[in-house]
Amino acid sequence: MHWTMRLAAAALFLSLTMVVTRDVEDLCLYEALSDADAVLCKGLEVFYPELGNIGCMFVPDCNNYRQKITHWAEPLVKFPGALEGTTYILVMVDPDAPSRSSPKAQFWRHWLVTDIKGADIKKGKVQGQELSPYQPPSPPVKSGFHRYQFFVYLQEKQNISLHSKENKTRGSWKMDKFLNRFHLSEPEASTQFMTQNYQDSPNYQTTGAGNSEPKDKPK
Ligand SMILES: *[C@@H]1O[C@H](CO)[C@@H](O)[C@H](O)[C@H]1NC(C)=O
Numbered sequence: 001m002h003w004t005m006r007l008a009a010a011a012l013f014l015s016l017t018m019v020v021t022r023d024v025e026d027l028c029l030y031e032a033l034s035d036a037d038a039v040l041c042k043g044l045e046v047f048y049p050e051l052g053n054i055g056c057m058f059v060p061d062c063n064n065y066r067q068k069i070t071h072w073a074e075p076l077v078k079f080p081g082a083l084e085g086t087t088y089i090l091v092m093v094d095p096d097a098p099s100r101s102s103p104k105a106q107f108w109r110h111w112l113v114t115d116i117k118g119a120d121i122k123k124g125k126v127q128g129q130e131l132s133p134y135q136p137p138s139p140p141v142k143s144g145f146h147r148y149q150f151f152v153y154l155q156e157k158q159n160i161s162l163h164s165k166e167n168k169t170r171g172s173w174k175m176d177k178f179l180n181r182f183h184l185s186e187p188e189a190s191t192q193f194m195t196q197n198y199q200d201s202p203n204y205q206t207t208g209a210g211n212s213e214p215k216d217k218p219k
């Protein structure tokens with residue numbers, strides 16, 4: 001190879017690396033929730049693969065995370081303040097169904113687990129009676145950002161169950177009635193994260209991230 005060609009190749013390589021690095025930095029920001037939405041963040045951590053603890057954050061608009069989270073299995077939910085020898089209930093809901101501006105189907109019940117041992121949830125392990133198996137966040141297109149809220153309650157009653165009518169559907173769940181029925185008042189810990197449909201996200205590319213070229217590739 002002629003030296004000028006080698007130089008040109010090196011320069012191109014350098015500029016491409018810089019573009020890629022800058023893109024990653026631009027797009028992979030973990031943005032914190034607003035102060036008003038952060039009020040719910042109290043002593044609970046939610047870990048998904050790749051993302052880490054997403055409690056109190058927006059799911060970042062990079063690496064297809066907003067798409068991936070619609071397929072991932074249930075997260076680890078860690079309550080470091082859990083007491084061993086106690087039993088807990090975990091509730092995950094979306095109060096913004098179908099949208100935050102018009103939540104006609106509030107609450108959407110994503111996950112409901114009872115009989116979780118304190119020693120388990122202290123380590124992030126959610127194991128117990130699954131009254132409603134985990135359903136990943138799947139906010140509809142053009143419905144804006146949804147909150148995904150996690151609450152942990154101390155379980156004092158033995159037999160927590162959903163009415164058969166409640167069990168028929170996940171939407172329009174009267175969570176307050178459920179809590180009252182079992183005398184569950186204040187959660188021991190809680191948190192939330194937010195995401196929106198990946199097709200509405202500025203960095204979504206229909207060709208898939210793998211084939212896409214840097215948008216501002218130098219000519
Ligand atoms: C209803 O209860 C069954 C058994 O616990 C459970 O598998 C099912 O997912 C529940 N349905 C809903 C919508 O929560």
Ligand SMILES: *[C@@H]1O[C@H](CO)[C@@H](O)[C@H](O)[C@H]1NC(C)=O
Nearest residue numbers: 157158159160161162163164
């Ligand atoms: C728990 O409650 C359900 C529904 O109310 C009932 O069918 C079941 O027999 C109860 N189980 C126990 C062990 O009390």
